[in-house]
Amino acid sequence: MKNDSMEKIVSLAKRRGFVFQSSEIYGGLNGCWDYGPLGVELLNNVKQAWWRTMTYREDIEGLDASILMHPKVWEASGHIENFTDPMIDCKECKARFRADQIEESDCGSRAYKGRKASKCFAEGKFTEARKFNLMFKTFIGAIESEDSVIYLRPETAQGIFVNYNNVRESTRQKLPFGIAQIGKAFRNEINTKNFLFRTREFEQMEMQYFVKPGDDEKWYEYWKEQRLNWYQSLGMKKESLNFVPHPADKLAHYAKAAVDIEFDFPFGWGEIEGIHNRSDFDLSQHTKFSGKKLDYFDEQTKERFIPFVIETSAGASRGLMAFLCNAFDEDEAPTADGKSEKRTVLRFHPKLAPLKCAVFPLVNKDGLQDVAKKITDDLQSSFKVFYDESGAVGRRYRRQDECGTPYCVTVDYDTLKDNTVTIRDRDSMKQERINKDNVKQYILGKLF
Ligand code: GAP
Numbered sequence: 001m002k003n004d005s006m007e008k009i010v011s012l013a014k015r016r017g018f019v020f021q022s023s024e025i026y027g028g029l030n031g032c033w034d035y036g037p038l039g040v041e042l043l044n045n046v047k048q049a050w051w052r053t054m055t056y057r058e059d060i061e062g063l064d065a066s067i068l069m070h071p072k073v074w075e076a077s078g079h080i081e082n083f084t085d086p087m088i089d090c091k092e093c094k095a096r097f098r099a100d101q102i103e104e105s106d107c108g109s110r111a112y113k114g115r116k117a118s119k120c121f122a123e124g125k126f127t128e129a130r131k132f133n134l135m136f137k138t139f140i141g142a143i144e145s146e147d148s149v150i151y152l153r154p155e156t157a158q159g160i161f162v163n164y165n166n167v168r169e170s171t172r173q174k175l176p177f178g179i180a181q182i183g184k185a186f187r188n189e190i191n192t193k194n195f196l197f198r199t200r201e202f203e204q205m206e207m208q209y210f211v212k213p214g215d216d217e218k219w220y221e222y223w224k225e226q227r228l229n230w231y232q233s234l235g236m237k238k239e240s241l242n243f244v245p246h247p248a249d250k251l252a253h254y255a256k257a258a259v260d261i262e263f264d265f266p267f268g269w270g271e272i273e274g275i276h277n278r279s280d281f282d283l284s285q286h287t288k289f290s291g292k293k294l295d296y297f298d299e300q301t302k303e304r305f306i307p308f309v310i311e312t313s314a315g316a317s318r319g320l321m322a323f324l325c326n327a328f329d330e331d332e333a334p335t336a337d338g339k340s341e342k343r344t345v346l347r348f349h350p351k352l353a354p355l356k357c358a359v360f361p362l363v364n365k366d367g368l369q370d371v372a373k374k375i376t377d378d379l380q381s382s383f384k385v386f387y388d389e390s391g392a393v394g395r396r397y398r399r400q401d402e403c404g405t406p407y408c409v410t411v412d413y414d415t416l417k418d419n420t421v422t423i424r425d426r427d428s429m430k431q432e433r434i435n436k437d438n439v440k441q442y443i444l445g446k447l448f
Contacts, residue, residue, distance in 0.1 A: 006266040009328050010195055012344065016403055018042065018324070018354075019196065031192035031200035033317075038403055041354030041384055043203070043320050047182050049351055050205045050314065053230055060178040060207065061171050065159025067184060068140065071150050073158050076289035077282065079135060082253040083154060086129035087190050090120055098190045099129040105191070134187040136200075152186035157311060159183070160208045161282045164294055168210075175296060175307055176219060178209040182316060194267055196321040203316035210307040212298070213280065219310045220257060220277045227273055227312050228261060235349035236326050240264040244271070254281040263322040272322050273314040280306040323352055327404055333429060336394055346404030347427055350446045355405040356383040357443055360396050362412040364389050371436070372411040375421070379440055383447065401426060406446065409439055 013019040017036035021028040035043050055062045074080050086099035095108020097117055105117040136152040160179045167179050182205045192198050211219045231241055246258040256279040260271040283294040283306045297304050333343040359376045361368035376387040388396050400408050408424045415421050420433040
Protein backbone atom coordinates (compact mmCIF):
# COMPACT_ATOMS: atom_id res chain seq x y z
CA MET A 1 0.00 0.00 0.00
CA LYS A 2 2.87 2.32 0.87
CA ASN A 3 3.93 2.97 -2.71
CA ASP A 4 0.59 4.15 -4.04
CA SER A 5 -0.60 5.83 -0.83
CA MET A 6 1.09 9.15 -1.70
CA GLU A 7 -1.11 9.47 -4.78
CA LYS A 8 -4.20 8.65 -2.70
CA ILE A 9 -3.22 11.18 -0.03
CA VAL A 10 -2.72 13.99 -2.57
CA SER A 11 -6.06 13.17 -4.18
CA LEU A 12 -7.85 13.01 -0.79
CA ALA A 13 -6.22 16.31 0.23
CA LYS A 14 -7.78 18.01 -2.78
CA ARG A 15 -11.16 16.21 -2.66
CA ARG A 16 -11.76 17.05 0.99
CA GLY A 17 -10.40 20.59 0.86
CA PHE A 18 -7.06 20.24 2.67
CA VAL A 19 -4.62 21.43 0.01
CA PHE A 20 -5.02 22.95 -3.46
CA GLN A 21 -2.41 23.83 -6.04
CA SER A 22 -1.66 27.57 -5.99
CA SER A 23 -3.31 29.55 -8.83
CA GLU A 24 -4.75 26.30 -10.19
CA ILE A 25 -7.10 27.96 -12.70
CA TYR A 26 -4.01 29.47 -14.39
CA GLY A 27 -2.24 26.13 -14.61
CA GLY A 28 -0.69 26.31 -11.13
CA LEU A 29 2.48 27.82 -9.70
CA ASN A 30 5.22 25.31 -9.07
CA GLY A 31 6.28 24.87 -5.45
CA CYS A 32 3.36 26.84 -3.96
CA TRP A 33 0.21 25.41 -2.36
CA ASP A 34 -3.00 26.78 -0.87
CA TYR A 35 -4.62 25.41 2.28
CA GLY A 36 -8.37 24.83 1.97
CA PRO A 37 -10.98 24.87 4.75
CA LEU A 38 -9.77 21.65 6.42
CA GLY A 39 -6.10 22.30 5.60
CA VAL A 40 -6.01 25.67 7.30
CA GLU A 41 -7.59 24.15 10.43
CA LEU A 42 -5.04 21.33 10.41
CA LEU A 43 -2.15 23.75 9.87
CA ASN A 44 -3.39 26.02 12.66
CA ASN A 45 -3.72 23.01 14.97
CA VAL A 46 -0.15 21.85 14.21
CA LYS A 47 1.14 25.37 14.88
CA GLN A 48 -0.96 25.76 18.01
CA ALA A 49 0.23 22.42 19.40
CA TRP A 50 3.84 23.51 18.78
CA TRP A 51 3.26 27.00 20.24
CA ARG A 52 1.70 25.62 23.41
CA THR A 53 4.48 23.08 23.96
CA MET A 54 7.30 25.48 23.14
CA THR A 55 6.18 28.78 24.69
CA TYR A 56 3.84 27.90 27.55
CA ARG A 57 6.83 27.46 29.83
CA GLU A 58 8.82 29.96 31.84
CA ASP A 59 12.07 29.88 29.88
CA ILE A 60 10.75 30.52 26.34
CA GLU A 61 9.29 33.75 24.94
CA GLY A 62 7.34 34.19 21.69
CA LEU A 63 8.12 36.55 18.82
CA ASP A 64 6.69 37.49 15.43
CA ALA A 65 9.36 39.32 13.41
CA SER A 66 8.80 40.81 9.96
CA ILE A 67 9.53 38.78 6.82
CA LEU A 68 11.44 41.63 5.18
CA MET A 69 14.64 42.49 7.02
CA HIS A 70 17.60 44.80 6.56
CA PRO A 71 19.80 43.35 3.76
CA LYS A 72 22.84 43.39 6.05
CA VAL A 73 21.16 40.64 8.10
CA TRP A 74 21.76 38.19 5.25
CA GLU A 75 25.37 39.28 4.81
CA ALA A 76 25.98 38.73 8.52
CA SER A 77 24.16 35.39 8.60
CA GLY A 78 26.22 34.10 5.66
CA HIS A 79 23.17 33.52 3.47
CA ILE A 80 24.33 35.81 0.66
CA GLU A 81 27.58 33.91 0.35
CA ASN A 82 26.64 30.40 1.41
CA PHE A 83 22.92 29.78 0.96
CA THR A 84 23.40 28.20 -2.43
CA ASP A 85 22.75 24.89 -4.11
CA PRO A 86 24.90 23.53 -6.94
CA MET A 87 22.83 23.78 -10.13
CA ILE A 88 23.39 21.87 -13.38
CA ASP A 89 21.46 21.90 -16.66
CA CYS A 90 20.97 19.14 -19.19
CA LYS A 91 22.30 20.44 -22.51
CA GLU A 92 19.88 18.18 -24.39
CA CYS A 93 16.47 18.49 -22.71
CA LYS A 94 17.28 21.74 -20.81
CA ALA A 95 15.98 20.32 -17.50
CA ARG A 96 17.60 21.85 -14.41
CA PHE A 97 18.78 19.80 -11.42
CA ARG A 98 20.51 20.11 -8.07
CA ALA A 99 23.86 18.41 -8.67
CA ASP A 100 23.73 16.76 -5.23
CA GLN A 101 20.30 15.21 -5.99
CA ILE A 102 21.09 13.76 -9.38
CA GLU A 103 20.99 10.17 -8.10
CA GLU A 104 17.36 10.50 -7.02
CA SER A 105 16.16 12.51 -10.08
CA ASP A 106 14.55 11.38 -13.31
CA CYS A 107 15.58 12.60 -16.76
CA GLY A 108 13.49 15.66 -17.75
CA SER A 109 12.77 14.50 -21.31
CA ARG A 110 9.52 12.78 -22.28
CA ALA A 111 11.43 10.93 -24.96
CA TYR A 112 13.35 9.06 -22.21
CA LYS A 113 10.42 8.36 -19.87
CA GLY A 114 11.53 6.40 -16.78
CA ARG A 115 15.23 7.05 -17.35
CA LYS A 116 17.38 8.15 -14.39
CA ALA A 117 19.12 11.52 -14.66
CA SER A 118 22.32 9.87 -13.42
CA LYS A 119 22.46 7.98 -16.73
CA CYS A 120 22.42 11.26 -18.69
CA PHE A 121 25.04 12.56 -16.28
CA ALA A 122 27.29 9.57 -16.97
CA GLU A 123 26.87 10.29 -20.70
CA GLY A 124 28.20 13.84 -20.16
CA LYS A 125 24.98 15.67 -21.05
CA PHE A 126 25.22 18.18 -18.18
CA THR A 127 26.78 21.62 -17.79
CA GLU A 128 29.34 22.30 -15.04
CA ALA A 129 27.75 22.92 -11.61
CA ARG A 130 27.33 26.58 -10.66
CA LYS A 131 26.21 28.16 -7.40
CA PHE A 132 22.55 29.21 -7.27
CA ASN A 133 21.44 31.39 -4.34
CA LEU A 134 18.07 30.25 -3.00
CA MET A 135 16.93 33.62 -1.62
CA PHE A 136 14.14 35.45 -3.44
CA LYS A 137 15.16 39.03 -4.23
CA THR A 138 12.85 42.01 -4.38
CA PHE A 139 13.08 45.80 -4.05
CA ILE A 140 12.01 48.03 -1.19
CA GLY A 141 10.50 51.43 -2.04
CA ALA A 142 9.74 52.99 -5.41
CA ILE A 143 13.17 52.76 -7.00
CA GLU A 144 14.43 49.45 -8.34
CA SER A 145 18.19 49.66 -7.97
CA GLU A 146 21.06 47.68 -6.43
CA ASP A 147 20.66 49.85 -3.30
CA SER A 148 17.04 48.87 -2.80
CA VAL A 149 17.48 45.07 -3.06
CA ILE A 150 16.07 43.10 -0.15
CA TYR A 151 15.23 39.42 0.33
CA LEU A 152 12.29 37.34 1.44
CA ARG A 153 13.61 35.55 4.53
CA PRO A 154 14.78 31.97 3.85
CA GLU A 155 14.47 31.08 7.58
CA THR A 156 12.71 32.69 10.52
CA ALA A 157 15.76 32.30 12.79
CA GLN A 158 17.43 35.61 11.89
CA GLY A 159 14.41 37.59 13.13
CA ILE A 160 15.09 36.00 16.51
CA PHE A 161 18.83 36.76 16.55
CA VAL A 162 18.38 40.44 15.71
CA ASN A 163 15.78 40.71 18.51
CA TYR A 164 17.87 38.85 21.07
CA ASN A 165 18.64 42.01 23.11
CA ASN A 166 15.10 43.38 22.80
CA VAL A 167 13.50 40.19 24.11
CA ARG A 168 16.08 39.58 26.85
CA GLU A 169 15.88 43.14 28.17
CA SER A 170 12.09 43.45 27.99
CA THR A 171 11.44 40.10 29.70
CA ARG A 172 14.51 40.10 32.04
CA GLN A 173 15.21 36.48 31.06
CA LYS A 174 18.47 34.92 32.26
CA LEU A 175 20.37 32.14 30.48
CA PRO A 176 19.34 29.57 29.54
CA PHE A 177 16.25 30.91 27.76
CA GLY A 178 14.67 30.62 24.35
CA ILE A 179 12.78 32.66 21.76
CA ALA A 180 10.23 30.94 19.54
CA GLN A 181 8.62 32.02 16.33
CA ILE A 182 6.28 30.64 13.65
CA GLY A 183 6.26 32.22 10.24
CA LYS A 184 6.62 32.05 6.48
CA ALA A 185 9.97 31.39 4.84
CA PHE A 186 10.82 31.41 1.14
CA ARG A 187 13.41 29.49 -0.85
CA ASN A 188 13.74 29.52 -4.61
CA GLU A 189 14.31 25.75 -4.68
CA ILE A 190 15.80 24.47 -7.96
CA ASN A 191 13.55 21.43 -7.89
CA THR A 192 10.37 21.31 -5.83
CA LYS A 193 9.07 17.85 -5.08
CA ASN A 194 6.79 15.47 -3.24
CA PHE A 195 3.72 17.64 -2.69
CA LEU A 196 4.37 19.85 0.40
CA PHE A 197 7.79 18.38 1.14
CA ARG A 198 9.98 20.81 -0.78
CA THR A 199 8.15 23.99 -1.71
CA ARG A 200 9.21 27.55 -2.48
CA GLU A 201 6.94 29.14 0.12
CA PHE A 202 6.50 27.34 3.44
CA GLU A 203 6.15 27.88 7.15
CA GLN A 204 8.68 27.20 9.86
CA MET A 205 8.35 26.79 13.63
CA GLU A 206 11.72 27.70 15.07
CA MET A 207 13.11 28.15 18.56
CA GLN A 208 16.56 29.44 19.46
CA TYR A 209 17.71 28.47 22.95
CA PHE A 210 20.49 30.71 24.29
CA VAL A 211 22.91 28.94 26.62
CA LYS A 212 26.24 29.41 28.33
CA PRO A 213 29.17 28.14 26.19
CA GLY A 214 30.12 24.75 27.58
CA ASP A 215 26.48 23.92 28.42
CA ASP A 216 25.62 23.64 24.71
CA GLU A 217 26.10 19.90 24.34
CA LYS A 218 23.83 19.14 27.30
CA TRP A 219 21.03 21.35 25.90
CA TYR A 220 21.50 19.91 22.42
CA GLU A 221 20.73 16.43 23.81
CA TYR A 222 17.82 17.80 25.84
CA TRP A 223 16.17 19.43 22.81
CA LYS A 224 16.68 16.37 20.63
CA GLU A 225 14.68 14.31 23.10
CA GLN A 226 11.99 16.97 23.65
CA ARG A 227 11.36 17.40 19.97
CA LEU A 228 11.16 13.68 19.19
CA ASN A 229 8.69 13.28 22.07
CA TRP A 230 6.50 16.06 20.65
CA TYR A 231 5.87 14.15 17.41
CA GLN A 232 5.12 10.99 19.36
CA SER A 233 2.73 12.81 21.70
CA LEU A 234 0.69 13.73 18.60
CA GLY A 235 0.35 10.19 17.35
CA MET A 236 3.50 9.42 15.36
CA LYS A 237 4.85 5.96 15.97
CA LYS A 238 8.40 5.55 17.29
CA GLU A 239 9.33 3.39 14.30
CA SER A 240 8.21 6.13 11.86
CA LEU A 241 10.73 8.58 13.32
CA ASN A 242 14.48 8.59 13.21
CA PHE A 243 17.46 10.75 14.14
CA VAL A 244 19.97 11.28 11.33
CA PRO A 245 23.10 13.19 12.38
CA HIS A 246 24.83 15.39 9.80
CA PRO A 247 28.37 14.26 9.05
CA ALA A 248 31.02 16.92 9.80
CA ASP A 249 31.66 17.65 6.10
CA LYS A 250 27.93 18.24 5.41
CA LEU A 251 27.26 20.69 8.28
CA ALA A 252 25.61 24.04 7.40
CA HIS A 253 27.96 27.02 7.53
CA TYR A 254 26.68 28.00 11.00
CA ALA A 255 26.54 24.59 12.70
CA LYS A 256 28.86 22.92 15.19
CA ALA A 257 26.59 19.84 15.27
CA ALA A 258 23.27 19.00 13.64
CA VAL A 259 20.76 16.19 13.54
CA ASP A 260 17.60 15.75 11.47
CA ILE A 261 14.42 14.19 12.75
CA GLU A 262 13.23 12.14 9.80
CA PHE A 263 9.76 10.73 9.16
CA ASP A 264 9.01 7.62 7.14
CA PHE A 265 6.96 9.15 4.28
CA PRO A 266 5.35 6.89 1.64
CA PHE A 267 8.19 7.91 -0.73
CA GLY A 268 10.90 7.18 1.86
CA TRP A 269 12.55 8.83 4.86
CA GLY A 270 12.65 12.63 4.83
CA GLU A 271 13.66 15.39 7.25
CA ILE A 272 10.86 17.11 9.14
CA GLU A 273 12.95 19.03 11.69
CA GLY A 274 16.57 19.99 12.26
CA ILE A 275 18.19 20.42 15.69
CA HIS A 276 21.35 22.49 15.39
CA ASN A 277 24.10 23.59 17.70
CA ARG A 278 24.75 26.99 16.07
CA SER A 279 27.53 27.85 18.58
CA ASP A 280 28.02 31.65 18.96
CA PHE A 281 28.10 32.05 15.16
CA ASP A 282 24.96 34.15 14.67
CA LEU A 283 25.25 36.54 17.61
CA SER A 284 28.98 37.04 16.87
CA GLN A 285 28.26 37.80 13.22
CA HIS A 286 25.47 40.25 14.05
CA THR A 287 27.72 41.94 16.62
CA LYS A 288 30.36 42.34 13.92
CA PHE A 289 28.04 43.60 11.19
CA SER A 290 25.75 45.83 13.30
CA GLY A 291 28.37 47.16 15.71
CA LYS A 292 25.90 46.47 18.58
CA LYS A 293 26.94 44.36 21.56
CA LEU A 294 24.99 41.10 21.75
CA ASP A 295 26.86 39.57 24.66
CA TYR A 296 25.65 38.45 28.08
CA PHE A 297 26.86 39.32 31.54
CA ASP A 298 26.62 36.45 34.00
CA GLU A 299 25.99 38.08 37.39
CA GLN A 300 27.04 35.00 39.32
CA THR A 301 30.40 34.38 37.69
CA LYS A 302 30.95 38.03 36.60
CA GLU A 303 31.84 36.72 33.12
CA ARG A 304 30.87 38.38 29.84
CA PHE A 305 30.41 36.14 26.80
CA ILE A 306 28.40 35.60 23.62
CA PRO A 307 25.80 32.86 24.25
CA PHE A 308 25.73 29.66 22.23
CA VAL A 309 22.47 28.75 20.49
CA ILE A 310 20.67 25.44 20.24
CA GLU A 311 18.09 25.68 17.49
CA THR A 312 15.02 23.52 16.92
CA SER A 313 13.79 24.15 13.38
CA ALA A 314 10.60 22.41 12.28
CA GLY A 315 8.61 22.85 9.09
CA ALA A 316 4.94 23.58 9.80
CA SER A 317 3.82 22.75 6.25
CA ARG A 318 6.20 19.79 5.96
CA GLY A 319 5.04 18.70 9.43
CA LEU A 320 1.42 18.95 8.29
CA MET A 321 2.25 16.63 5.41
CA ALA A 322 3.92 14.17 7.79
CA PHE A 323 0.88 14.22 10.10
CA LEU A 324 -1.38 13.71 7.06
CA CYS A 325 0.65 10.70 5.88
CA ASN A 326 0.81 9.36 9.43
CA ALA A 327 -2.99 9.60 9.75
CA PHE A 328 -3.86 8.03 6.39
CA ASP A 329 -5.29 4.52 6.62
CA GLU A 330 -7.65 2.16 4.81
CA ASP A 331 -9.73 -0.52 6.53
CA GLU A 332 -13.16 -2.14 6.46
CA ALA A 333 -16.32 -0.66 7.98
CA PRO A 334 -19.66 -2.41 8.59
CA THR A 335 -22.60 -1.42 6.36
CA ALA A 336 -26.31 -1.20 7.26
CA ASP A 337 -27.05 -4.54 5.54
CA GLY A 338 -24.55 -6.41 7.73
CA LYS A 339 -21.77 -6.55 5.15
CA SER A 340 -18.62 -4.45 5.11
CA GLU A 341 -17.09 -1.85 2.82
CA LYS A 342 -13.67 -0.35 2.34
CA ARG A 343 -13.19 2.94 4.15
CA THR A 344 -10.52 5.61 3.97
CA VAL A 345 -9.81 7.18 7.31
CA LEU A 346 -7.50 9.89 8.61
CA ARG A 347 -6.57 8.90 12.14
CA PHE A 348 -5.49 12.34 13.35
CA HIS A 349 -4.77 12.88 17.01
CA PRO A 350 -7.89 14.74 18.30
CA LYS A 351 -5.73 17.81 19.02
CA LEU A 352 -4.78 18.02 15.32
CA ALA A 353 -8.08 16.96 13.72
CA PRO A 354 -9.50 19.88 11.69
CA LEU A 355 -13.06 19.10 12.80
CA LYS A 356 -13.43 17.79 16.34
CA CYS A 357 -16.98 16.58 15.95
CA ALA A 358 -19.83 16.15 13.44
CA VAL A 359 -23.50 16.26 14.45
CA PHE A 360 -26.23 14.43 12.53
CA PRO A 361 -30.01 14.18 12.93
CA LEU A 362 -30.88 10.52 12.18
CA VAL A 363 -33.75 11.70 9.94
CA ASN A 364 -34.84 15.13 8.82
CA LYS A 365 -38.21 15.25 10.55
CA ASP A 366 -40.03 15.24 13.90
CA GLY A 367 -37.80 17.94 15.37
CA LEU A 368 -34.55 15.91 15.27
CA GLN A 369 -32.87 18.60 13.13
CA ASP A 370 -33.68 21.33 15.67
CA VAL A 371 -32.11 19.34 18.49
CA ALA A 372 -29.04 18.52 16.37
CA LYS A 373 -28.62 22.17 15.34
CA LYS A 374 -28.88 23.30 18.95
CA ILE A 375 -26.15 20.83 19.97
CA THR A 376 -24.00 22.08 17.04
CA ASP A 377 -24.42 25.72 18.13
CA ASP A 378 -23.50 24.86 21.66
CA LEU A 379 -20.38 22.87 20.67
CA GLN A 380 -19.00 25.34 18.17
CA SER A 381 -18.41 27.96 20.81
CA SER A 382 -15.59 25.66 21.99
CA PHE A 383 -14.26 23.93 18.84
CA LYS A 384 -14.86 23.35 15.12
CA VAL A 385 -17.99 21.29 14.45
CA PHE A 386 -19.73 20.15 11.27
CA TYR A 387 -23.51 19.73 10.95
CA ASP A 388 -24.63 17.23 8.31
CA GLU A 389 -28.18 16.14 7.47
CA SER A 390 -27.66 14.84 3.94
CA GLY A 391 -27.66 11.16 2.92
CA ALA A 392 -27.69 7.94 4.93
CA VAL A 393 -25.90 8.05 8.28
CA GLY A 394 -23.38 5.46 7.01
CA ARG A 395 -22.40 7.83 4.16
CA ARG A 396 -22.10 10.69 6.61
CA TYR A 397 -19.75 8.62 8.78
CA ARG A 398 -17.62 7.78 5.72
CA ARG A 399 -17.31 11.48 4.83
CA GLN A 400 -16.20 12.36 8.35
CA ASP A 401 -13.73 9.43 8.42
CA GLU A 402 -12.08 10.91 5.33
CA CYS A 403 -11.88 14.31 7.04
CA GLY A 404 -10.37 12.70 10.17
CA THR A 405 -13.19 13.81 12.50
CA PRO A 406 -12.68 11.84 15.73
CA TYR A 407 -16.32 11.98 17.00
CA CYS A 408 -19.75 11.89 15.39
CA VAL A 409 -22.88 12.63 17.42
CA THR A 410 -26.25 11.35 16.19
CA VAL A 411 -29.59 12.64 17.42
CA ASP A 412 -32.35 9.99 17.16
CA TYR A 413 -35.84 9.33 18.57
CA ASP A 414 -34.42 8.23 21.93
CA THR A 415 -32.90 11.71 22.26
CA LEU A 416 -36.43 13.15 22.37
CA LYS A 417 -37.35 10.74 25.18
CA ASP A 418 -34.26 10.63 27.42
CA ASN A 419 -31.91 13.41 26.19
CA THR A 420 -29.18 10.92 25.17
CA VAL A 421 -27.31 10.89 21.84
CA THR A 422 -24.93 8.35 20.31
CA ILE A 423 -21.29 9.34 20.14
CA ARG A 424 -19.24 7.33 17.68
CA ASP A 425 -15.47 6.96 17.85
CA ARG A 426 -13.72 7.27 14.44
CA ASP A 427 -11.01 4.68 15.11
CA SER A 428 -12.88 1.91 16.92
CA MET A 429 -16.20 2.78 15.16
CA LYS A 430 -17.85 1.93 18.51
CA GLN A 431 -20.84 3.95 19.65
CA GLU A 432 -21.98 4.81 23.14
CA ARG A 433 -24.94 6.74 24.46
CA ILE A 434 -24.34 9.78 26.56
CA ASN A 435 -26.46 12.66 27.76
CA LYS A 436 -26.47 15.41 25.13
CA ASP A 437 -25.43 17.95 27.77
CA ASN A 438 -22.23 16.00 28.42
CA VAL A 439 -20.98 15.92 24.79
CA LYS A 440 -18.89 19.09 25.10
CA GLN A 441 -17.07 17.91 28.23
CA TYR A 442 -16.56 14.46 26.69
CA ILE A 443 -14.79 15.94 23.64
CA LEU A 444 -12.91 18.66 25.52
CA GLY A 445 -11.54 15.90 27.75
CA LYS A 446 -9.86 14.36 24.69
CA LEU A 447 -8.36 17.65 23.50
CA PHE A 448 -6.30 18.72 26.51
N1 GAP B 1 17.06 27.81 10.63
C1 GAP B 1 17.55 26.56 10.22
C2 GAP B 1 16.87 26.02 9.05
O1 GAP B 1 16.14 26.72 8.37
P1 GAP B 1 16.63 23.88 7.57
O2 GAP B 1 17.07 22.47 7.86
O3 GAP B 1 17.09 24.51 6.31
O4 GAP B 1 17.13 24.73 8.82
C3 GAP B 1 14.36 23.55 8.78
O5 GAP B 1 15.06 23.96 7.62
C4 GAP B 1 13.04 22.90 8.43
O6 GAP B 1 12.28 23.75 7.57
C5 GAP B 1 13.17 21.58 7.67
O7 GAP B 1 13.37 20.50 8.55
C6 GAP B 1 11.84 21.48 6.95
O8 GAP B 1 10.85 20.96 7.83
C7 GAP B 1 11.51 22.94 6.66
N2 GAP B 1 11.89 23.27 5.28
C8 GAP B 1 13.10 23.66 4.82
N3 GAP B 1 13.06 23.87 3.49
C9 GAP B 1 11.80 23.61 3.09
C10 GAP B 1 11.12 23.65 1.83
N4 GAP B 1 11.73 24.04 0.72
N5 GAP B 1 9.82 23.31 1.80
C11 GAP B 1 9.15 22.95 2.93
N6 GAP B 1 9.74 22.90 4.14
C12 GAP B 1 11.04 23.22 4.24
